[in-house]
Amino acid sequence: MPELAEVEYYRRCWQPARGRRIVAVEGNPGARVFRDTSLAAVRGLVEGHALRASRRHGKQLYFRFGADRWIRIRLGMTGALDRLGGADVADFRHAHLRLRHAGGWLVFRDPRMFGSVQPSGRGVDPHAWASLPPTPEDEGFTVRHLERQLERRAGSPLKAVLLDQAIFPGIGNWMADEILWRMHVHPATPCGEVLDRVGDLRRRTRFVARGALRVIAPDWGDLPETWLMNHRWRDGGVCPRCRGALTRGPVAGRTTCWCPLCQGEG
DNA sequence: CTATTTGTTTATCC
DNA sequence: AGGATAAACAAATA
Numbered sequence: 001m002p003e004l005a006e007v008e009y010y011r012r013c014w015q016p017a018r019g020r021r022i023v024a025v026e027g028n029p030g031a032r033v034f035r036d037t038s039l040a041a042v043r044g045l046v047e048g049h050a051l052r053a054s055r056r057h058g059k060q061l062y063f064r065f066g067a068d069r070w071i072r073i074r075l076g077m078t079g080a081l082d083r084l085g086g087a088d089v090a091d092f093r094h095a096h097l098r099l100r101h102a103g104g105w106l107v108f109r110d111p112r113m114f115g116s117v118q119p120s121g122r123g124v125d126p127h128a129w130a131s132l133p134p135t136p137e138d139e140g141f142t143v144r145h146l147e148r149q150l151e152r153r154a155g156s157p158l159k160a161v162l163l164d165q166a167i168f169p170g171i172g173n174w175m176a177d178e179i180l181w182r183m184h185v186h187p188a189t190p191c192g193e194v195l196d197r198v199g200d201l202r203r204r205t206r207f208v209a210r211g212a213l214r215v216i217a218p219d220w221g222d223l224p225e226t227w228l229m230n231h232r233w234r235d236g237g238v239c240p241r242c243r244g245a246l247t248r249g250p251v252a253g254r255t256t257c258w259c260p261l262c263q264g265e266g
Numbered sequence: 267c268t269a270t271t272t273g274t275t276t277a278t279c280c
Numbered sequence: 281a282g283g284a285t286a287a288a289c290a291a292a293t294a
Contacts, residue, residue: 003272032289059273077273078291094291112290114273156284165274172272229272253286255271 002075004135004170005212007059009220010081014054014063017083020101021050022065031096032113033079042097045069045119051099051106057132058169068123076114082107135169136209146198154192160252161191168205174229175212177257179204181228181239186264187251232257 002010025043034042049066056062061073061081073081084090084105092098092107097117099106108117134140149167153160162168162176171179180187182204185194194201215221223229228246231237237246237257244261 006272074274076289077271079273111292112271112273114289116274153283160284163273174272252284254273 002059002079003172003175003212004056004058004209005216006220007061007075007170008056008213008217010075010079011054011056011061012217013081013083014051014106017051017101017103017106018053019050020103021048022046022099022101022106023048024100025098026100027095027097027108033076033096033108033110033116035116035118037117037119039097042071042117042119045122046071046099051101058135058165059172060169070120070125072116072118072120073108074116074118076110076112076116078112079108079110079115082109133166133169136171136205141202141206143198143202146202147195150191150195150198154195155190157188157252158185158191158194159187159254159256162205163252163254170209171205173254173256174232175208177232178208178228181241181259181263182208184262187256187258228257228259 025039025047027039029039031039046065046069049069051063051065052067053064054062059074061075062070063073064070073079082090082105084107086104088104090107094111095107095109096113097108108115134145146167150161159176159180162171162179163173177187179201183194183197183200185197212223215223226240228240231240231246232248238244239246239259239262242259242261244259246257247260248255248257250256
C-alpha cells in the first residue's frame with residue numbers, strides 16, 4: 001500500500017503517543033516481519049521506555065524509545081500502523097507487533113508480511129544502518145546527482161530507475177507513473193535517453209512527492225482529479241489531461257499505467 | 267478456481 | 281563483473 005506520503009501518514013499516526021512509556025511488547029513471535037531478528041529482541045530494546053521521536057527516510061520509518069533505542073519499520077506492500085485506545089476492539093490477527101502503554105496500543109500490522117521490524121543496537125543512530133541516499137525532499141537531490149545515477153543505468157527503463165530506492169527513496173509504483181505521465185515520457189524509455197531532461201525529472205519528482213505529502217500525510221485525503229492516480233485503476237480510465245484512453249501493462253515487472261497519446265505507445 | 271496487488275530481496279541469465 | 285529481468289515471499293480481494 002504505502003509510498004512515501006502514506007508512510008508519512010503512518011508515522012504521524014504514532015505521534016500522539018510520544019511521551020508514553022511502553023509497558024509491554026507483544027506480538028506474533030514467529031512472524032516473518034522479524035526476519036533475522038526477533039520479537040524478543042524488540043522487547044528487550046523497547047520495553048520500559050517511552051516513545052520519544054520518529055523519522056522517515058523514503059519508505060523507511062524510524063522510532064526512538066528512551067534516549068537512544070531505535071527501531072526501523074518497513075511497511076512492505078500491506079503494512080500499516082495503528083494507534084488504539086485501551087477500549088478499542090481490534091483484529092490482532094496480523095498485528096505482529098503491539099506496543100502497550102497506559103492509554104492503549106501502538107500496532108504494526110501487515111497481512112502479507114513483506115514488511116519488517118528491525119531493532120538497532122543501543123546508541124546506533126538509524127542513519128548509521130546504511131548510508132542513506134538523498135530523498136526528493138533533501139538538499140542533496142540535485143540535477144548533478146541524478147545525472148550520475150541515470151548515466152550508470154542508461155539502459156534501464158526509466159520506470160525501473162524511478163522504483164530504485166537507492167535513487168528515488170520513497171517513490172513507488174503509482175508515484176513513478178505519475179512522474180512519467182507529467183514528463184510526457186513513456187515508462188519503458190531507457191533512462192539514458194532522458195539525460196537532457198534531468199532538470200524536468202527532478203522538478204516533477206519533487207512536485208509529486210510534495211503534493212502527495214500535503215494531501216495524504218495529514219488525513220489520507222484524496223488527490224485532485226487532475227492527477228493520474230485517480231484514473232489509473234479504473235477500467236476505461238481516461239487521461240485527465242487529453243481525455244485519451246489510458247493503457248495498462250507490465251513495465252519493469254510492475255503494472256504500469258500511461259497515456260499513449262501523451263507518452264507514446266512504446 | 268484464477269488473476270490481481272501502492273515492495274523488496276534473491277536467483278538467473280546475458 | 282555488472283546490469284537487467286524474473287521469481288519468490290504471503291494473503292486478501294475480485
